[in-house]
Amino acid sequence: MTWTFTSDLAAYLAAAGPSVAAQPVPNTLLLTVADALERRGPHAYGPADPVFGWWTGADGAVSGALLCTPPYPLQLGALPEQAVRALAAALATEPLLAGIGGISARRRDAEALAGAWGRPSRVAERNRLYRLAGLIAPDPVPAGRARPAAETDLPLLLEWTGAFNREAGQPGAASEAALRDRISYGGTLLWEHAGTPVSLAGFGRPIGSASRVGPVYTPPELRGRGYAAGVTHAASEAAYAAGASEVLLFTDLANPTSNGVYLRLGYAPVEDRAEIVPAGPAGPAGPA
Numbered sequence: 387m388t389w390t391f392t393s394d395l396a397a398y399l400a401a402a403g404p405s406v407a408a409q410p411v412p413n414t415l416l417l418t419v420a421d422a423l424e425r426r427g428p429h430a431y432g433p434a435d436p437v438f439g440w441w442t443g444a445d446g447a448v449s450g451a452l453l454c455t456p457p458y459p460l461q462l463g464a465l466p467e468q469a470v471r472a473l474a475a476a477l478a479t480e481p482l483l484a485g486i487g488g489i490s491a492r493r494r495d496a497e498a499l500a501g502a503w504g505r506p507s508r509v510a511e512r513n514r515l516y517r518l519a520g521l522i523a524p525d526p527v528p529a530g531r532a533r534p535a536a537e538t539d540l541p542l543l544l545e546w547t548g549a550f551n552r553e554a555g556q557p558g559a560a561s562e563a564a565l566r567d568r569i570s571y572g573g574t575l576l577w578e579h580a581g582t583p584v585s586l587a588g589f590g591r592p593i594g595s596a597s598r599v600g601p602v603y604t605p606p607e608l609r610g611r612g613y614a615a616g617v618t619h620a621a622s623e624a625a626y627a628a629g630a631s632e633v634l635l636f637t638d639l640a641n642p643t644s645n646g647v648y649l650r651l652g653y654a655p656v657e658d659r660a661e662i663v664p665a666g667p668a669g670p671a672g673p674a
Contacts, residue, residue, distance in 0.1 A: 389472055391439045391482045395423055398438035402451040405440070406463060410594035411517060411656060412492070413463035414634050416451055417593040423455070426563055431455035437482045441469035459488030459661055462495060470495045474502030488663040496660040506665035511555075511638060513661070514645065516653035518633040521622055524651065528612030530579035532620035534572045535586070540565060543574060546586055550603040554638075575624060577617035585613035587621035589628070597630035602644070615647050622651065 392398060399420065406413045406420075422430050429435075434456035441450035443466065450465035452473075460483070465473070477483055477499065488510065489499050500507045535543060540562070547560035568574045568588055577585040585604040589597050599621050604614045618635075625633045635653065637645045 387444050387468060387472065388442055389439055389469070389476050389480075390442065391437060391476075391480055393435045393437060393482065395420065395428060395436065395438065398440065398451070398453070399424075402438070402440035402448050405448040406451050407594035409464050410596035411632055411634060412515070413451070413594075414515070414596055414598050415461050415490075416453055416463045417596070418590050418598060419453060419455060419461065421591065421593050422564070425567065426561075430561070430564075432457055434485075437486075439482075441465060441472070443468075454483075454486055456485065457487055459490040459663065460486045462489070462491035464492075465495060470498055474499055477502060478504055488661055490659060490661045493658045493660045496662050500662045503662070507662050508665045509660050510663040511661040512640065513636045513659045514639055515656040515659065516635050516637065516648055517656050518622055518652055519654040520652045521619065521626075522650065522652040524612055524615035524619055526612065528577070528579075528616040530577050530584065530613065530616065532575045532577050532617055534624075535569055535574040535576050537566075537569060539574075539576060539583070540569070542576075542583060543569075543586065546603050546605070547601065549605070550601045554601075571628070572624065573628075575617055575621050577613045577620070579613070584608045584611075585617045587614075587617040589621045589625040589633075592625070592628055592630040595630065596632035596634055597625040597628060599625060599633060599635040602635075614644070615651060618647070619651055 406416050410417060437454040439452045440448045443449045450469045452460060452462045454460040489496055543565045544560045551560060571591060574588045576583040587599060587602045589599045599618060602614055602618050622633050637648060
């Protein structure tokens, strides 16, 4: 039983890809981040080289994986308990893990690793993963309608995605390449009222049968009118239409309003995750 670490995306996908894809719900972040690295290059999330890892069990089969795209935290997928214990030891000995700035994992795994990290830490964020159990139309239905974003909307998408990132504590500017990619397959929807965009929601390409909705953003002055519910409902429908059999999203547990909206749309909780960072100023949240 052992962890293998590398900076080679191709080696990671060859060794861990089938295992990660077999559990697309708890491994949604691993799937979408690796897909972005394949499409946009190894530095899609920043100039530092990414790090990948996979756990091989006693039977010789891979049964868990992780990745890190600095400056974002180390992202863990579904892991057996013995893999978490072994990773706790590797945090102190593996050179490729020496510079990680945080750990994002299932809550129990994050708590276990925080104690073994060897540095003072704090919980920066608590998230909940939801899956769509049965889509329910918003009630009342907000005024307006959804439409796919187009190239002409790119300046607005850059502005709103940047605002979302700042609210979420994510570093850097919005990625024009990522936004153009989403436009190419209809993965960003705008909710319009009286011909003016008032809210947006995106969704990822189905990977391993799952698609994740996000980001969802409404400018502060337009909130409280149901636009986010309307555009999230539309994005969820579009994800199904694109071929997903599992539609997912993450929420910040510190935001009861958004959690309530998603529950009313038919999303059901799957698991809670925590992001552990060194004690001190807030660090960047994980990549979308």
